[in-house]
Structure formats: structure tokens, C-alpha cells
Amino acid sequence: MSCSSTQFVDQPTLIGFIAMCDVYVTPYMNEAQMTSGTLAYSFGLGKAVVSNALLACRRAPGRTDAGTLVPFGDSSAIGAAIGSLLVR
Numbered sequence: 001m002s003c004s005s006t007q008f009v010d011q012p013t014l015i016g017f018i019a020m021c022d023v024y025v026t027p028y029m030n031e032a033q034m035t036s037g038t039l040a041y042s043f044g045l046g047k048a049v050v051s052n053a054l055l056a057c058r059r060a061p062g063r064t065d066a067g068t069l070v071p072f073g074d075s076s077a078i079g080a081a082i083g084s085l086l087v088r
Contacts, residue, residue: 018042023067023085026051031072050081 009017018024024042026049042049049067068081 014038015041015045018047019045021047023048023050023082025049025078025082027075027078028052029073048085050078050085 018038018041021042024039024047026036026039028036028051031052036051039049039051051067051069052072053069067085070077070081
């Protein structure tokens with residue numbers, strides 16, 4: 001199935017997409033972004049995560065191995081974090 005960037009999918013399809021990921025990345029540009037539903041699904045599926053320091057990421061209990069927090073707008077840090085997770 002292909003999706004355009006403006007298409008929403010149902011929950012089972014979304015979870016299926018996330019399940020295929022090796023690393024889930026949330027490169028939000030706005031520090032006002034409080035949380036992300038897909039981020040919550042990613043944590044729930046045990047995926048490694050690279051994310052900006054969203055409130056939800058800073059409070060993820062017991063997930064110190066889950067990934068890396070990066071500064072907002074720092075594409076180099078995002079790339080380095082993804083690279084380090086892929087070589088584990």
C-alpha cells in the first residue's frame with residue numbers, strides 16, 4: 001500500500017507501518033509539540049527512537065535504552081543518533 005503525505009491510515013495499518021521500522025524518528029521543528037501518538041505506539045512496540053526532547057520522551061519510564069534525545073533543529077545530531085542505533 002502506498003500513502004500520500006496527506007493521507008491518514010487506520011490504527012492497524014499505522015501500527016503495521018511502525019512495526020516495520022528499525023528506528024522511529026520524530027524530527028519536530030516546533031518546541032511547543034508536546035507529544036506524538038505515533039511516538040507512543042513506537043515505545044509500545046519496543047522500537048528504538050530518535051526524538052527531539054518532547055515532554056513525552058523525557059518522561060518515558062524505564063526506557064533508557066530506547067533511543068536518543070536530540071536538540072530541536074539539529075539535523076546533524078539526528079543523523080548521528082540514527083547511525084549509532086543502527087550499528088548496535
